[in-house]
Amino acid sequence: MTAADVETVFRAEYGRAVAVLVRLLGDIDLAEEAVQDAFTTALERWPRSGVPPSPAGWIITTARNRAIDRLRRETTRDGRQAQAALLHASDAPPEEGPVRDERLRLIFTCCHPALAVPARVALTLRLLGGLSTAQIARAFLVPEPTMAQRLVRAKAKIRDARIPYRVPRDADLPDRLAAVLAVVYLIFNQGFEGESGLCEEAVRLGRLLAELMPDEPEVSGLLALMLLVESRRAARQDEHGTLVPLPEQDRGRWDRSLIAEGRTLVRRCLRRGRPGPYQIQAAIQAVHSDAPGPAHTDWGQILRLYDQLMAVAPSPVVALNRAVAVAETEGPAPALTLVDSLDLDGYRVLHAVRADLLRRLGRTDEAVRAYERAVELSESPAERAYLTRRRLEIAPSP
Template identity: 75%
Template sequence: MTTGPAGTGGAAAVERVFREEYGRAVAVLVRVFGDIDIAEEAVQDAFTAALERWPVDGLPPSPAGWIITTGRNRAIDRLRREASRADRHAQAALLHARERPLEEGPVEDDRLRLIFTCCHPALAPAARVALTLRLVGGLTTAEIARAFLVAEPAMAQRLVRAKGKIRDARIPYRVPDEAELPDRLPAVLSVVYLVFNEGYSAGSGDRLVREDLCAEAVRLGRLLARLMPDEPEVLGLLALMLLTESRRPARTGPDGELVVLAEQDRDLWDRGLIAEGLALVRRCLRRGRPGPYQIQAAISAVHSDARDAAATDWGQILRLYDRLTAIAPSPVVALNRAVAVAEVRGPGPALDLVEALVPTLGDFHVLHAVRADLLRRLGRRAEAASAYEAAIAGAGNAAEAAWLERRLRDLGPV
């Protein structure tokens, strides 16, 4: 297929619109048809049509509106054909669509409704998170499988079962009543944070950051904070994302290369986001109900307070990780705590902690990267080289892999 240049309707433009608008389009069409499978298939059909039409006709004035309208029309045409064959499911979806006319303007909480639908207690916790990442974040099955450290076919089956459960149990597409919110909230917060993390450190591709996912996660975090202003973990998550997002301008170099926290130019950090995030952390502290997101936000606040890497209060960070371990232990928390231990007590004690995590996190490339750095600092260069090679092999993102390759080269002959 011949395509025009990016920005004029070529394949690159279609890909950009897909990244930015997939979640919104699916959410709107779920509201229209009352069915996740129909909505997702309609959006996929619309993007297929965009690949055919936009290179010829150019980018429409409202690409998202074009996708939503095209997807709706194609789905209605297909449902009419199926309804004429006495397909009751198609008839019901068509009736639902007639009762709910399409709103082409922005509908602020459509994606939030979809998240709460996906996070219904009837679904297994892992399925809730995976399905929302697929539908709202637009992540591929392979990307979600990497996030969960499971095989892609197993994740595909998990997604199919979750959508079937929503359909068969007739789970409503709405933000739940106030009494129902506490049961849904942990999964909702987990989903929003995973969307942000996939944006901040893309699991695959050439670019380190997917700005669209970061922006969407922050937007959803702000919506949740307005919906539940007295819930400290909601404020904690928003603070964590804002403080992390504040560092994004310094996280990549001129050619898109990764710049790690210790080497970042802190003058490039977004001071407005830092101020907003720190204010939220202080609000959380006044509540006196610490939770995992609040503690992680406090850790990020310590980094934000330091004028440079050398001034970081690693003792305070380690104490916060100790609290986090006490209330929300996990192998990834233990790995992050080991990094703080290395700064406070040295690489030797930290390496002991990391080695104990290998049986659990052996497929996680970040573990090998941390282990490699500790071995390098201990002068065990040959072992460090092997650990860097393992980290490179597991890194799905090209920018991250390139940074690890530079660190491996810096070791010199071993």
């Protein structure tokens, strides 16, 4: 039993443990502290005693006991009442509501309309995935101190406004859906960046959402998007652990069952005629999956889909992805003009795209500097290895 084993359990069970404790306590900070204390205890005990038969149950029970110990030290009447409620919580009947899964329930609960959407998403990522403030800040493309303040303000607003942690009613779900989808997609993206188990968890949550809200096309769109991207996981790195970009991937290693499921969902969305951002992104991925090879990719259709995406959900990142399609349809020069107009200096993908366009234009010195900047910003070993290799291909080190 090693620290890495505890880390594996942490990634798999942190979100569910916090979800259970938040439901019992109604207090974010106390729930987080109790679960973190439980994992600290596991790190001390499990190497000697071994992993218990039910690691998740052990963590939840230990965290609950830690919370009770803390509440016992409270001297206020409210503290004693909270302690009594927690002591009897395990005997209470389960809370009724449309959302049965603990983690999905926590997402809907935290995505309260009293909070701004970015705050809802950031807070839920912190609670559900145990992601650090730095990781969440990178996902939002904001400085870490900015994200830290956002999380503190969100928790304070929940506490000061006495926003209850209860299972949302059916009528509450549509108003919270946009933030919930954003959370699930960011969990997926964080997993795609290398956080073990998060992609699988995001897909699981996507399937639960599709069962819960089958008439919401954006739910189906998000699930389709995740399935189509996830289908390429096996081909995304070579035997040395270096990133393999989509045009260079061995398409024989793509998961055809996930592709078929994703395509079916995309077709279903198209028949509904209510396009939204996730559906459009899923359609873009479906076009990639339709091509037997990179030379057969219908970049004209992809560009049209990005035009549609810019109309319904404009953002600098979408504009950057659109520029990649422009490079394939109109050439690298007009694409570079678009890229250089974007305010995304801290975003590694911009510098990687810019480096490739400069390379294609023969502007080697500038391409080298762009590759070096992309490597500097990347935290993925696979991605850094790929970018370093591309940089050396155009300008070998002396």
